[in-house]
Amino acid sequence: MQALGLHDDVTARLRDALRDASRIVVFSGAGASAESGIATFRDPEVGLWRRYKPEQLATPQAFLTDPALVWGRYGWRRRQVAAAQPNAGHLAIAEWGRSREVSVVTQNVDDLHERAGSADVVHLHGEIAKARCFDCAAPYPLTPEPEVEGEGPMSVEPPVCGQCGGLVRPGVVWFGEALPEREWAEAKARCRRADLLICVGTSAVVRPASLLPRLAWEHGAAVVQVNPHPTEHDEITEFVIRGTSAAILPRLLEMATAS
Numbered sequence: 001m002q003a004l005g006l007h008d009d010v011t012a013r014l015r016d017a018l019r020d021a022s023r024i025v026v027f028s029g030a031g032a033s034a035e036s037g038i039a040t041f042r043d044p045e046v047g048l049w050r051r052y053k054p055e056q057l058a059t060p061q062a063f064l065t066d067p068a069l070v071w072g073r074y075g076w077r078r079r080q081v082a083a084a085q086p087n088a089g090h091l092a093i094a095e096w097g098r099s100r101e102v103s104v105v106t107q108n109v110d111d112l113h114e115r116a117g118s119a120d121v122v123h124l125h126g127e128i129a130k131a132r133c134f135d136c137a138a139p140y141p142l143t144p145e146p147e148v149e150g151e152g153p154m155s156v157e158p159p160v161c162g163q164c165g166g167l168v169r170p171g172v173v174w175f176g177e178a179l180p181e182r183e184w185a186e187a188k189a190r191c192r193r194a195d196l197l198i199c200v201g202t203s204a205v206v207r208p209a210s211l212l213p214r215l216a217w218e219h220g221a222a223v224v225q226v227n228p229h230p231t232e233h234d235e236i237t238e239f240v241i242r243g244t245s246a247a248i249l250p251r252l253l254e255m256a257t258a259s
């Protein structure tokens with residue numbers, strides 16, 4: 001069984017917090033999907049932003065400058081996500097949601113929380129499986145997935161909107177863009193009423209999403225951090241657990257539900 005690396009008294013307090021919590025928010029980032037084989041953004045060696053500058057790929061200006069480069073890269077990542085499977089961390093969160101009120105507020109654009117069985121998932125940064133017109137925002141269906149010849153990331157011309165003839169863009173939030181209003185409001189509402197927030201797999205440096213753990217904490221929630229590395233939120237975190245999502249979340253579920 002995975003040890004949590006906490007003192008006995010802290011472990012006892014954590015067990016109480018997990019057992020007593022009735023409104024739980026899991027705030028997840030790229031690290032939650034790392035053990036499903038999806039690269040994070042900032043981890044050394046594997047982080048996506050180590051290989052590409054955000055402004056080359058993840059801004060409206062980048063798309064307008066070279067739509068085929070951006071559309072092709074996102075298509076590649078979309079196919080990676082479709083081939084990936086939820087890991088033990090996603091599954092534990094979903095399992096917990098069968099007996100408690102568990103909301104997932106995620107910065108991830110994959111659908112691994114939903115595929116694991118979580119019912120209440122708020123996507124702050126959009127969804128990679130969706131697309132819409134850059135000009136008129138009309139949704140563009142991506143099922144079936146457009147055929148692509150070859151492997152790996154490559155330039156692919158984006159489709160054209162059937163309504164206005166504009167270019168179709170990935171349904172994700174780019175740097176310099178606002179979060180979707182409804183999702184942002186729902187995320188804040190869930191954090192304000194949470195009695196426990198589990199922050200998993202996020203460096204929590206991208207605003208405004210990164211403000212949510214503090215919002216929950218200011219409204220009285222206990223904060224648990226699950227991450228192999230330190231983050232800026234450790235200072236408001238009563239329970240800092242150094243470990244990976246797939247190793248630690250099943251352990252937390254066990255503690256929450258043990259009689």
Ligand code: OAD
Nearest residue numbers: 029030031034040041042107201202203204227229244245
């Ligand atoms: P980051 O890549 O910034 O951070 C990933 C975090 O996950 C780091 O703190 C790692 O230590 C941790 N980590 C790595 N492997 C882990 C594992 N197996 N289990 C648990 N934790 C692990 O990713 P995010 O914080 O999600 O935004 O990045 C936030 C936003 O920045 C993204 O949503 C994206 C990006 O730019 C947009 O695209 C708008």
